[in-house]
Amino acid sequence: MMVRLTRAQQQERTRATVLAAARTEFTERGYGAAKVDAIAERAELTRGAVYSNFPSKRALYLAVLLDMVEHGDTDGTERAVPPSPPPTLTEALRSFARSWLEQQPLAGGGPAFGTVQPRSLAGVLDEEPIRTAFGQVTRLEALLLALTLESLAPEQTRPARQVRRAELVLRLLDGPGASVDPALVFGDPFDVAEACAHLGALALADTWDPPHLPYIPPAQVCREPWAPPEHLRDLITGRPVGFDEDGVIVVLGSHRLDAAEESVRAAGDGDRVTVAVATADPAEIGRLVQLRISDFTRCLRRVFTPDTWPRLQLVLDDRGLLASAVGVPGADDTAEHAVRVRQGLLVARAHGQGAAHAAATVGRTTSDISHTAPDGAAP
Template identity: 55%
Template structure:
């Protein structure tokens, strides 16, 4: 008889809970689902469920995050991207709309397929996080639409329009499955590219952001991190810009990307004071969006910035900021510029990513 280690047993228990929870949510929906029935389905105790998940909301988000991560793994980028912005938006919409439930689906299973958050996010921090995540998703879509140039505000606004159309269709399909025609919606998304949108000026606060501080600090880059866009390992020791953003500050990513030089390797490190719920929400939304992008855009034209989830606090600790679990972690904004294995510029607070991205460090004199 093979004896499982404690970690293996915990992983097996967690997997059984997720299967049982998915069945429970599919049958009863989020509102009527019960932890006791999930425990019975998994042939576990109620305590075993709570030892792995903080509550029903955390469990629901975990079920959704698990499903989108499985879909991400199976998403193979095409050889070529669509040859125009309109065709790219249409193709993206067709992939995204595959989640719409069919008329015969039960409400619970339809909500799962939609990744529905109706009735789930009932706190102000959660709603704020969702708004910030929406803007971050729009930025990633815009970066895929403009892979070789500096992203324009008008393209981000176009991406926001497209995502608003798709999320609105999902909201309608949740209560009236089969009402909207996915093919019509995809054509509508394609035609959004013809709307003339003006490039707005820089955010009003940027002129008041303090410049990054020049430093020469040693940089022990943490290992074992993964880019959520490509799935590859991330080397934070390479030259580039690292921006740590709380989930409540993800909209600041646009400022950093817009200011960065095209050759810069930009990495966004996502942190939160609540990995069990806010962290899973962030993972769900970002991985879900990237999974759709991976089916539309060629590998070389996926968004260039890397996205890392720092659930264990490895990056923040390496930067000298030990994770505290304080709610202010969700509005964290810390950025550094790395060159030749050293941190050569630092900034903290609102606009930190922009300050570091625009910082120009003097070149080291070449050896004679």
Template identity: 55%
Template structure:
């Protein structure tokens, strides 16, 4: 029998630890779970566990992210999308609510099924990241609900209300399973489309954002990237806008999408300086949402912006941003294989999106 390579052995160990951790969290819940028992279940040392995961929180997030990825992989694409916003929002809610635990489920298994974060995120950076991720999720849902119109702030607010309703139902079900009827909740979500919400103005800081800097730089587009929304490969050499956002700045995605021109290929590259925890949190939330979107919307109705995880900093480095962190905000506009504009700091995505698509003319 051929010997496993070091990478293969590490992947096997990681998978074994995840199975043991899932059993431990299901039986004891997050608060009472112990790394020592996970190591015993996996027939490994504590050191072997810690060599793959930084701690219990990282392990828990990894288990949830793995569950979300498996659910997304199993998701079947619909033959057609609901015809209008209300039914589409109701269909999304029904899919999302399938995770609600039943009365007979143990608390630990119910928390895993809900992919609950209760009692897990106890630091300010983690809470900030979750708030930013929530706004990003609402943007992606809004883009799916109205794919053929310009983005409206009122649609994003409607998506925020729907996600608040669903997350609130999950929080209640976590402590009192069976208290909410999923069908009633889905109907309530559907009716949110009938609420008149103001579009509101642009963010107050946008008038003060510096314009993108013109450039004529060769663009060595990284390869081997995956779009988290469709699952397809991503080529960053296409004309359009590439925006690198730290997890703590994901809410800036809305202003970039609103500023993009029709036909622009917009790619959001998600980065963090804490891949073990913040990175896994981002992967969990985005994977979870896109798994539900794939079951409701056809490929043609899925949000057009592409979302890429840049765990190893390849894209950020290609943009000249190394190292990237949770507060990174940098963007480029690409045209004809060249970077024709660069922007950094607050509002960078908006600045690059509003820059002339062709960039400065080459000298004769």
């Protein structure tokens, strides 16, 4: 008996066939030499069928890498999280570095510290928009690692900031552009891991005092109902995103991700911060963001216990669902919008540079926000 597939099922099957063919082509020939016509021939499909699922070779390549990361093809296993209590800063950096380096060759069956397989982004970052997004994602990775490192110290001695240390660690792990061209990787990986561990004892003056913050306009007070979108996934934990707590929601374009720290530092202790990454190019920039953060947080989860993970929800809002829900239509790669949520209502909103800081600052105490609606009506 022949089973008739729905249109969605057929499209999913075609997509899987294209991904499998593309993975073989990219592995054998590399990104630069691979041809879409050759991928179509391997998949026994037309060139048009390939492009109907992936708008460009770059989008297809990034989709292949993302598929490998999300299906565990980096090394095939997930290590158990370390036992409590949390490790020291030195031990944490050593473990993180080893985990990062073990994942370098994103191809099943590859040697632990081998060469490329298709993880290289050589040739992919050849245009300014995606290159800028790549730089911003690395800044976001440093923030996530820094927040985790900050949580390791006892509350009474916790340093104000660990971003500079995290940036140094990630720079050392990635080498001079290793994520772009694996030929630039150098040094014994165990030596690199030890060097990262020693960075834990390095004294760094790392304070949070951006000069532009005092000049940011205050957020606009409002009182608006909203309906949170469903089925969004937190890229840090891998779990569904929740909006049942008071806090701040920040919509940042892929070229403004460094503003995420402004919301984190300004938010109150009980606030939940949700950062939604927006892009006008979900097939390329959206997949790049998802690839980098998925790879990074997979490593983070293998080393650190959940109680030390950043208290931050990170969403790839490539369909604009969360942006639309908070009243931000058409968010693009340069966007910066933020709202404060309290008891299921939007009570403040801000737009433009500094919006993340403004919305987080205005609601740190109940008295910061008037309980009178903007039009003078009773709330």
